């Protein structure tokens with residue numbers, strides 16, 4: 001009797017402590033800069049993959065005042081795929097280049113800081129996955145993150161970007177102790193999209209949120225005109241069962257929308273087409289569109305620019321100008337997450 005009580009207590013204690021141990025381990029694995037950095041900079045890197053001859057590009061910027069404050073970023077080597085070339089640079093220099101390429105420097109400071117933290121998180125997560133093995137990321141904005149060499153811009157622009165990155169040194173976004181998939185885009189058109197609606201896999205921190213104040217964005221609302229014959233041909237190539245009756249009004253059937261206001265599926269010529277496919281096929285700014293057919297054209301009126309999942313850059317700027325801090329901006333667009341220092 002006594003033994004069974006003791007056994008029960010031990011079992012309860014075990015299950016109570018296990019999640020704590022797991023969480024702590026997970027945090028350590030993700031947040032140990034020494035481990036991350038040593039993977040590239042010391043001899044554990046496989047010879048010929050990340051050796052000095054391939055990766056040790058000169059690191060302009062290393063003497064800048066901003067870099068002296070960038071303790072974590074300056075020590076972390078990032079292998080970056082630039083065209084066909086592998087270039088190794090410190091994280092501070094890399095993120096400065098990302099900020100220059102991805103965000104107008106006219107944005108408010110807190111919006112730029114939010115971008116720097118999102119981009120650092122994206123980069124370190126890609127690093128752990130070796131997205132372009134042996135490189136962590138590429139410099140193509142359509143794939144990973146855009147990158148502009150800080151050495152090639154004006155000293156003023158470089159200094160501003162460097163200072164913003166340095167002010168967020170080592171800060172990342174975590175969800176339950178893990179680096180998040182910190183996706184971002186230009187402009188949502190008023191509401192963001194869920195990851196599930198665009199990529200099919202649900203992530204608790206990439207859900208639909210309102211994103212007001214983006215009306216000044218260049219592509220808040222846009223129009224794409226496709227010749228009607230080209231429109232018909234493209235649909236028929238994708239699904240040979242489509243049928244176009246004489247009356248244009250009968251071409252468009254039911255439309256199903258996502259929670260973020262995008263077109264999930266639309267019936268055209270009697271067949272269903274995904275909004276994501278139409279966006280890709282016709283080069284639309286976003287999946288949040290209205291479609292009008294005339295005798296000669298298919299006219300898409302889109303709202304927003306990009307996949308609309310995660311942080312809206314113009315929405316972040318609007319929040320910053322309304323007084324939100326970069327942490328508040330990130331907590332809004334990546335719900336349920338926390339910003340933490342990685343060292």
Ligand SMILES: [Zn+2]
Nearest residue numbers: 137138143144
């Ligand atoms: Zn890439």
